[in-house]
Amino acid sequence: MSERILYGYWRSSAAYRVRIALNLKGLSYEQRSVHLVKNGGEQHSGAFKQLNPNQLVPVLVDGKLSLNQSLAIIDYLDETYPQALLTPTDPARRYLVKALAQDIAVDIHPLNNLRVLQYLAGTLEVSDHDKSQWYSHWVELGFEALEKRLQTTHGHYCVGDDVSLADVCLVPQVYNARRFNIELTAYPTICRVTVSLSELPAFAKAVPEQQPDASE
Ligand SMILES: N[C@@H](CCC(=O)N[C@@H](CS)C(=O)NCC(=O)O)C(=O)O
Structure with a gap:
């Protein structure tokens, strides 16, 4: 099982950003789906609220780190895995x-x-x-x-x-x-x-x- 887990939803554009960034960097990841509509939205479940009290996807778990906010996640990926830099150094x-x-x-x-x-x-x-x-x-x-x-x-x-x-x-x-x-x-x-x-x-x-x- 991958150390890297992306909690997202296929139609979430914020999760879509993180998928693109992970793919560009060639990083493997396991996807866990949080259905945003079914049963009133799984993002509001007790289990997901533990991961993100904001009740929004995506959340990326990378080893011991659990991070929400797609832009912060991508900045983290850029600094930790600098191949295919998404934010130029200049x-x-x-x-x-x-x-x-x-x-x-x-x-x-x-x-x-x-x-x-x-x-x-x-x-x-x-x-x-x-x-x-x-x-x-x-x-x-x-x-x-x-x-x-x-x-x-x-x-x-x-x-x-x-x-x-x-x-x-x-x-x-x-x-x-x-x-x-x-x-x-x-x-x-x-x-x-x-x-x-x-x-x-x-x-x-x-x-x-x-x-x-x-x-x-
Ligand atoms: N600023 C957040 C936005 C996250 C966000 O809005 N996620 C949406 C999907 S794109 C969501 O989880 N929506 C669930 C809801 O509105 O209940 C980020 O960039 O990660």
């Missing part, structure tokens, strides 16, 4: 990569997380139409800005021709947007970079539908 490039990653993971993703959508629909009784509008609004606002940024930074990938943390965050967010039927033609750079990334084996292997727990 400070200007490093923090450009981090800013782009945060544009996605900090400013776009949390507004459309499952628990936010469930709160809108369940507690605030927002209609399906208004919930979709909420989702599209925040993704489109974020993608408009990201598209402008990437126009000045991109090569094959988000920042030049090296795969970075920004790419690791971009692909799952685009997957999510497609899943919610967001029209992406207004973001040609985002689309082009995503196509280039999807051709890389580490990204292809991390696609939600390829995961052992992929189901409806």
Whole structure:
């Protein structure tokens, strides 16, 4: 059994980021599925709350360390397993990569997380139409800005021709947007970079539908 365990869910974009990072670094890992919907969501179970009181996936267990927050997990992986560095060492490039990653993971993703959508629909009784509008609004606002940024930074990938943390965050967010039927033609750079990334084996292997727990 692997020493490294990723608690995640096939459709979780934050877990998808960590799968990509682990694959890029060539690190083996065992996946344990935390079904985010079944039985009211296994992330709320007593056993999982012991691992992450925030009740969110992913959690990575690496030997004695148990870590939540995908960006922190990836920073940890980068520092511990420096092959295929995802955050460049040059400070200007490093923090450009981090800013782009945060544009996605900090400013776009949390507004459309499952628990936010469930709160809108369940507690605030927002209609399906208004919930979709909420989702599209925040993704489109974020993608408009990201598209402008990437126009000045991109090569094959988000920042030049090296795969970075920004790419690791971009692909799952685009997957999510497609899943919610967001029209992406207004973001040609985002689309082009995503196509280039999807051709890389580490990204292809991390696609939600390829995961052992992929189901409806
Ligand atoms: N900032 C966290 C976000 C984690 C997160 O939002 N996970 C989602 C899946 S992508 C989740 O577990 N949602 C369960 C819920 O909302 O109840 C990270 O980057 O790890």
